[in-house]
Amino acid sequence: MEKETVASTKSKEFIMLPDAYRKEHEKQGIIESLHYHVPNLNDGSNTKHLNVYLPYCYDATDTNRKYNVLYLMHGGGEDENLLFGGPGENRELKNILDNMIANGDVEPLIVVTPTFNGLKNGLKNDPKLAHVESLDHPLPIVETKYFHDELVHDIIPFVETKYHTHVTTADKEDLKASRAHRAFGGFSMGSVTTWYTFIHALDYVQYFIPLCGDCWAITQKAEGKMAKETAEYLAKVAKDSGYSPKDYYLFCASGIQDIxxxxxxxxxxxxxxxxxRFLYSSDPKEGNFYFIEAEGGIHTWHWVNQFIYNILPDLFFKI
Structure with missing residues (x-):
């Protein structure tokens, strides 16, 4: 097979995670467990929970240093505690982050693990969603499809005004202006959530990481059908947004043996x-889209953590 020489068509090579990165590093970040309130539109609120990874260097008293934020979503049948556990735990993903930051592979960043579980009560009556189609679908499909509403209106303002990020207020224009400092990704149903976030929250997020899951915007559980129509729909979303192709990035991945x-x-x-609209390249400086294909990869976090290891250095590269 002739070796590709055009950067814009070169695939991103999958690199196995070094064993040392699975081990605890002496410079460890911390996990904070937070509860927040989501309006239930019935003159009350629901309480939800998320976890936040703060890097080793994070100093609450240092207001001059600002951090980029990655929101990372679990898969179906999982919850926000799967990835990090909670305060005091050192699960594999946390060890990977600690090692990558300590070794200079990535700039220190904040990582948030929310959940699409627990649909906002009264969502059908939410005037902000009056333009969307019927919610008569089973969970968690509805939860993934409309999570972007909670992300934009509740989670991002809550998290990014609490920590030292690139926002100063919860004002929508401030959140939009800081989109280059924000990424969203997810595994499986979390990947489905990521595609919906791209469709509905492109004004607020610049980097997207769909892992092991296609877009269901055209047909529920697409299963490879209507791929052309789905791609064209996503391209139209990007075009209608008014952003240029170098104003959004899609770093995708799946194991070849993954379901x-x-x-x-x-x-x-x-x-x-x-x-x-989609410039395929292994180098984000030349393109805005790639797809990592890992031989032997299956539908587990063992592989997803490795995809995250491969993709993290490409986030926020323009900053």
Whole structure:
């Protein structure tokens, strides 16, 4: 096979996670467990929970240093505690972050693990969602489809005004102006959530990491069907947003033996054809989209953590 020489068509090579990165580092970040309130639209509120990773260097008294934020979503049947556990725990993803930051692979960042579980009570009556179609679908499909509303209106303002990020207020214009400092990704149903976030919250997020899951915007549980229509729909979303292709990034991945691969691969191939909106390249300085394919990879966090390891250095590279 002839070696590709054009950077804009070169695939991102999958690199196995070094064993040392699975081990605890002496410079450890911390996990904070937070509760926040989501209006239930019935003159009350629901209480939800998320976890926040703060890097080793984070100093609450240092207001001059600002941090980028990655929101990372779990899969179906999981919750916000799966990735980090809670305060005092050192699960694999936390060890990976600690090691990457300590070794200079990435700049220190804040990582938030929310949940799409627990649909906002009274969502059908929410005037902000009056323009969307019927909510008559089973959970967690509805929860993934409309999580972006909670992300934009509740989670981002809550988290990013609490910590030293690149926002100063919870004002929408401030949140939009800081989108280059924000990423959202997820695994499986969390990947489905990521595609919906791209569709509905592009004004607030610049980097997207769909892992092991295709977009269901055109057809529920797409299963590789209507890949062309799905890719064209995503391209139209990008075009209608008014952003140029270098104002948003899609860093995608799946194991080749993953159950989601046959669903995701056709969509990726169709997106590659739409070069006016999706510039395929292993180098984010030249493109805005790539798809990592890992031989042997299956539908587990063992592989997803490795995809995160591969993708993290490409986030926030323009800053």
């Amino acid at each position: 989601a691969y046959p669903n995701m691969k056709p969509q990726m191939d169709e997106m590659k054809k739409l070069t006016d």
